[in-house]
Amino acid sequence: MRPETAPVSGKVTGMRIKDAVGRFGEDVAVGVVEQAGMQLLERNWRCRDGELDIVARDGDALVFVEVKTRSSVACGVPAAAVDRRKVARLRRLAVRWMAEHRDLERFWRTVRFDVVAVVRRPSGQPDVQHLRAAF
Numbered sequence: 001m002r003p004e005t006a007p008v009s010g011k012v013t014g015m016r017i018k019d020a021v022g023r024f025g026e027d028v029a030v031g032v033v034e035q036a037g038m039q040l041l042e043r044n045w046r047c048r049d050g051e052l053d054i055v056a057r058d059g060d061a062l063v064f065v066e067v068k069t070r071s072s073v074a075c076g077v078p079a080a081a082v083d084r085r086k087v088a089r090l091r092r093l094a095v096r097w098m099a100e101h102r103d104l105e106r107f108w109r110t111v112r113f114d115v116v117a118v119v120r121r122p123s124g125q126p127d128v129q130h131l132r133a134a135f
Contacts, residue, residue, distance in 0.1 A: 029116035036130065041104075065115070069120060079134070082115055082134065
Protein backbone atom coordinates (compact mmCIF):
# COMPACT_ATOMS: atom_id res chain seq x y z
CA MET A 1 0.00 0.00 0.00
CA ARG A 2 1.36 3.44 -0.92
CA PRO A 3 1.52 5.82 2.06
CA GLU A 4 -0.68 8.41 0.36
CA THR A 5 -3.48 5.92 -0.16
CA ALA A 6 -6.29 6.02 2.38
CA PRO A 7 -7.49 2.69 3.74
CA VAL A 8 -11.24 2.33 4.29
CA SER A 9 -12.37 -0.64 6.39
CA GLY A 10 -9.02 -2.29 5.75
CA LYS A 11 -9.28 -1.92 1.98
CA VAL A 12 -7.26 0.39 -0.24
CA THR A 13 -9.56 2.74 -2.12
CA GLY A 14 -7.00 4.12 -4.52
CA MET A 15 -7.93 7.69 -3.59
CA ARG A 16 -5.06 9.69 -2.19
CA ILE A 17 -5.61 11.31 1.20
CA LYS A 18 -4.96 14.73 -0.33
CA ASP A 19 -7.66 14.09 -2.93
CA ALA A 20 -10.11 12.89 -0.29
CA VAL A 21 -9.51 16.00 1.83
CA GLY A 22 -9.96 18.19 -1.25
CA ARG A 23 -13.19 16.42 -2.20
CA PHE A 24 -14.50 16.89 1.34
CA GLY A 25 -13.74 20.63 1.16
CA GLU A 26 -15.44 20.98 -2.20
CA ASP A 27 -18.54 19.22 -0.89
CA VAL A 28 -18.62 21.62 2.07
CA ALA A 29 -18.07 24.61 -0.23
CA VAL A 30 -20.97 23.61 -2.49
CA GLY A 31 -23.18 23.59 0.59
CA VAL A 32 -21.91 27.05 1.59
CA VAL A 33 -22.54 28.43 -1.89
CA GLU A 34 -26.04 26.99 -2.08
CA GLN A 35 -26.91 28.09 1.46
CA ALA A 36 -25.83 31.62 0.51
CA GLY A 37 -28.51 31.53 -2.19
CA MET A 38 -26.17 31.15 -5.14
CA GLN A 39 -27.02 28.97 -8.11
CA LEU A 40 -24.39 26.34 -8.84
CA LEU A 41 -23.53 26.45 -12.55
CA GLU A 42 -20.56 24.13 -12.67
CA ARG A 43 -18.29 22.10 -10.44
CA ASN A 44 -14.74 21.01 -11.25
CA TRP A 45 -14.73 22.58 -14.72
CA ARG A 46 -11.55 21.53 -16.46
CA CYS A 47 -9.62 22.55 -19.52
CA ARG A 48 -6.04 21.93 -20.56
CA ASP A 49 -4.87 24.94 -18.51
CA GLY A 50 -6.36 23.87 -15.20
CA GLU A 51 -9.54 23.61 -13.16
CA LEU A 52 -12.15 25.88 -11.64
CA ASP A 53 -13.56 24.41 -8.44
CA ILE A 54 -16.99 26.07 -8.51
CA VAL A 55 -18.74 28.43 -10.90
CA ALA A 56 -21.92 29.96 -9.54
CA ARG A 57 -24.40 32.76 -10.09
CA ASP A 58 -25.19 35.20 -7.30
CA GLY A 59 -27.95 37.46 -8.57
CA ASP A 60 -26.42 39.26 -11.53
CA ALA A 61 -22.85 38.28 -10.56
CA LEU A 62 -20.90 35.40 -12.02
CA VAL A 63 -18.83 33.94 -9.18
CA PHE A 64 -15.72 31.80 -9.50
CA VAL A 65 -15.08 30.04 -6.19
CA GLU A 66 -11.67 28.65 -5.31
CA VAL A 67 -11.82 26.04 -2.55
CA LYS A 68 -8.88 25.48 -0.24
CA THR A 69 -9.01 22.70 2.32
CA ARG A 70 -6.59 21.68 5.02
CA SER A 71 -6.64 19.06 7.77
CA SER A 72 -4.97 21.52 10.14
CA VAL A 73 -3.51 25.03 10.16
CA ALA A 74 -0.02 23.77 11.02
CA CYS A 75 1.20 24.90 7.61
CA GLY A 76 -0.95 28.03 7.57
CA VAL A 77 -4.56 28.92 6.91
CA PRO A 78 -6.03 27.51 3.70
CA ALA A 79 -6.81 30.89 2.09
CA ALA A 80 -3.12 31.84 2.27
CA ALA A 81 -2.47 29.27 -0.46
CA VAL A 82 -4.20 31.54 -2.96
CA ASP A 83 -1.11 33.51 -3.94
CA ARG A 84 -0.41 35.88 -6.85
CA ARG A 85 0.35 33.08 -9.29
CA LYS A 86 -2.81 31.19 -8.35
CA VAL A 87 -4.92 34.34 -8.73
CA ALA A 88 -3.47 35.00 -12.19
CA ARG A 89 -4.18 31.41 -13.26
CA LEU A 90 -7.75 31.54 -11.92
CA ARG A 91 -8.41 34.77 -13.80
CA ARG A 92 -7.16 33.19 -17.03
CA LEU A 93 -9.35 30.16 -16.45
CA ALA A 94 -12.36 32.39 -15.74
CA VAL A 95 -11.88 34.22 -19.04
CA ARG A 96 -11.69 30.88 -20.80
CA TRP A 97 -14.86 29.63 -19.05
CA MET A 98 -16.75 32.80 -20.05
CA ALA A 99 -15.58 32.47 -23.65
CA GLU A 100 -16.93 28.91 -23.76
CA HIS A 101 -20.24 29.94 -22.17
CA ARG A 102 -21.17 33.05 -24.11
CA ASP A 103 -24.76 31.83 -24.28
CA LEU A 104 -25.03 32.57 -20.53
CA GLU A 105 -23.68 36.15 -20.73
CA ARG A 106 -27.11 37.68 -20.36
CA PHE A 107 -27.34 36.36 -16.78
CA TRP A 108 -24.49 38.35 -15.22
CA ARG A 109 -23.29 41.94 -15.10
CA THR A 110 -20.28 41.52 -12.84
CA VAL A 111 -17.68 38.89 -12.14
CA ARG A 112 -16.48 38.02 -8.65
CA PHE A 113 -13.84 35.72 -7.23
CA ASP A 114 -14.53 34.10 -3.86
CA VAL A 115 -12.50 31.73 -1.72
CA VAL A 116 -14.02 29.12 0.55
CA ALA A 117 -11.45 28.00 3.11
CA VAL A 118 -12.17 24.78 4.96
CA VAL A 119 -10.25 23.29 7.87
CA ARG A 120 -11.28 19.70 8.41
CA ARG A 121 -11.35 18.80 12.09
CA PRO A 122 -10.91 15.18 13.26
CA SER A 123 -14.10 15.44 15.25
CA GLY A 124 -17.00 17.78 14.77
CA GLN A 125 -17.90 20.36 12.17
CA PRO A 126 -15.22 21.84 9.90
CA ASP A 127 -14.16 25.45 10.26
CA VAL A 128 -15.40 27.26 7.15
CA GLN A 129 -14.65 30.78 5.97
CA HIS A 130 -16.32 32.25 2.87
CA LEU A 131 -14.28 35.18 1.58
CA ARG A 132 -16.39 37.10 -0.92
CA ALA A 133 -14.57 39.14 -3.54
CA ALA A 134 -11.30 37.76 -2.16
CA PHE A 135 -9.26 39.03 -5.12
